[in-house]
Amino acid sequence: MRKLLILAALLAATLQRAAADDLAPIPLVLPPPAMKGTPQALPTNTTALPLTSDARPAFLAPKGVVNLALNKPVSASDANLINGDLKQITDGKKEAFDENVVTLRKGLRWIQIDLQSECKLYAVVIWHEFDKPIVYRDVIVQLSDDPEFKTGVQTIFNNDQLNTAGLGVGTDREYFENPLTAAGKLIEVKGIQARYVRCYSKGSTDNALNSYIEVEVYGQPAK
Numbered sequence: 001m002r003k004l005l006i007l008a009a010l011l012a013a014t015l016q017r018a019a020a021d022d023l024a025p026i027p028l029v030l031p032p033p034a035m036k037g038t039p040q041a042l043p044t045n046t047t048a049l050p051l052t053s054d055a056r057p058a059f060l061a062p063k064g065v066v067n068l069a070l071n072k073p074v075s076a077s078d079a080n081l082i083n084g085d086l087k088q089i090t091d092g093k094k095e096a097f098d099e100n101v102v103t104l105r106k107g108l109r110w111i112q113i114d115l116q117s118e119c120k121l122y123a124v125v126i127w128h129e130f131d132k133p134i135v136y137r138d139v140i141v142q143l144s145d146d147p148e149f150k151t152g153v154q155t156i157f158n159n160d161q162l163n164t165a166g167l168g169v170g171t172d173r174e175y176f177e178n179p180l181t182a183a184g185k186l187i188e189v190k191g192i193q194a195r196y197v198r199c200y201s202k203g204s205t206d207n208a209l210n211s212y213i214e215v216e217v218y219g220q221p222a223k
Contacts, residue, residue, distance in 0.1 A: 025058035026065050026123055026218045028186075034096035034131045035179035043205035046135045046174045047161065053180040059188070061122035061218060068121075069197070069217040073114045078104040082209060086111065094214040096131045096182065106208035108138060108165050112198045113215060118145055120193050121219035124156065127184040128201070129211045130177040136210075138165045138202035139174070141187055143194035154194070157187045165200060177204075189219070 042051060074086040084102030089111060093100050104111070121143065128136050138160040144153045158170030175185055197217050201210045 022062055023060040024063045024065075026061050027067070028059070028125060028216070028218070030184070031094035031096065031127075031182045033180055033182045035133075039133055039179075042133055042176075043135055046176075046205065047159070048135050048174040048176050051133050051176045051178060051180065055181060056183045056186065059123055059186055062220065065122055065218050065220055067216045068115050068119055068219050068221065069113050069215055072116060074111055075114070076104060076109065076111045078109050078210075080105065089113070089212050089215050092214070094127055094182075094184075096129070096179070096213065100213050101129055102212050104210040104212075106203055106210070108200060108202045109210045110198050110200045111212060111215070112147075112149075112196055113217060114147070115195050115197070115217065115219075117222035118193050118195045119219045119222050120191050121189040121197075121217060122191060123189055123218040124187045124197060124199075125184045125214075125216040125218070126187070126199060127182075127213040127215070128177050128204070129213060130179050130182060130184075132179055132206070133176045134204045134206040135174045135176055136201045136204045137174070138200060139185070140165060140167055140170065140200040142167075142198045142200075143189070143192055143196065144198070145193075145195050147196055149196070149198055152194075154192055156189055156192070157185075160202075165202060167200070184214075184216075
């Protein structure tokens with residue numbers, strides 16, 4: 001019996017090492033920070049954790065994962081943009097420059113990325129405007145294989161704890177757009193297969209508009 005337990009433990013350790021050998025940090029390249037030094041005045045009416053300048057740990061996923069969203073088509077619930085062009089949300093330009101910002105009107109709005117094939121996904125990274133530490137409201141990220149998001153919808157992030165967006169009560173915390181690290185918000189996906197990624201927001205602690213700089217989607221290309 002003792003030998004069987006030892007063999008089982010050795011087998012489990014071997015499988016764990018093999019699984020770890022198949023993982024690697026996703027090829028995420030961060031833009032430069034937009035601010036140096038901790039800002040003095042921060043929004044307080046939020047569930048966000050305190051702002052920090054600490055680097056986020058590397059996120060591991062299966063080897064071969066790439067940014068599937070790069071240069072993919074983007075649509076939105078708002079046809080009349082305040083500024084920018086929707087294609088900028090997946091153009092790879094993430095610096096906190098005014099010319100990189102795409103702004104939708106106030107109210108609950110969404111942008112949607114078509115990955116153009118169903119892929120296995122592991123992470124979504126979102127950069128709203130991050131030139132100062134603000135908190136976007138009702139941030140909800142959903143995946144589907146249906147472009148109208150009527151069927152097969154899976155919610156991977158929802159910080160709308162009051163259900164003001166009407167998409168269900170969220171259990172995730174709000175978060176600061178962090179100008180000290182420019183890390184964006186990384187959301188783990190855990191290998192879900194989907195073609196479309198939809199991101200909602202409803203203004204911020206700064207104003208009622210909805211702005212994006214970039215969205216990246218890390219996964220394995222369809223075979």
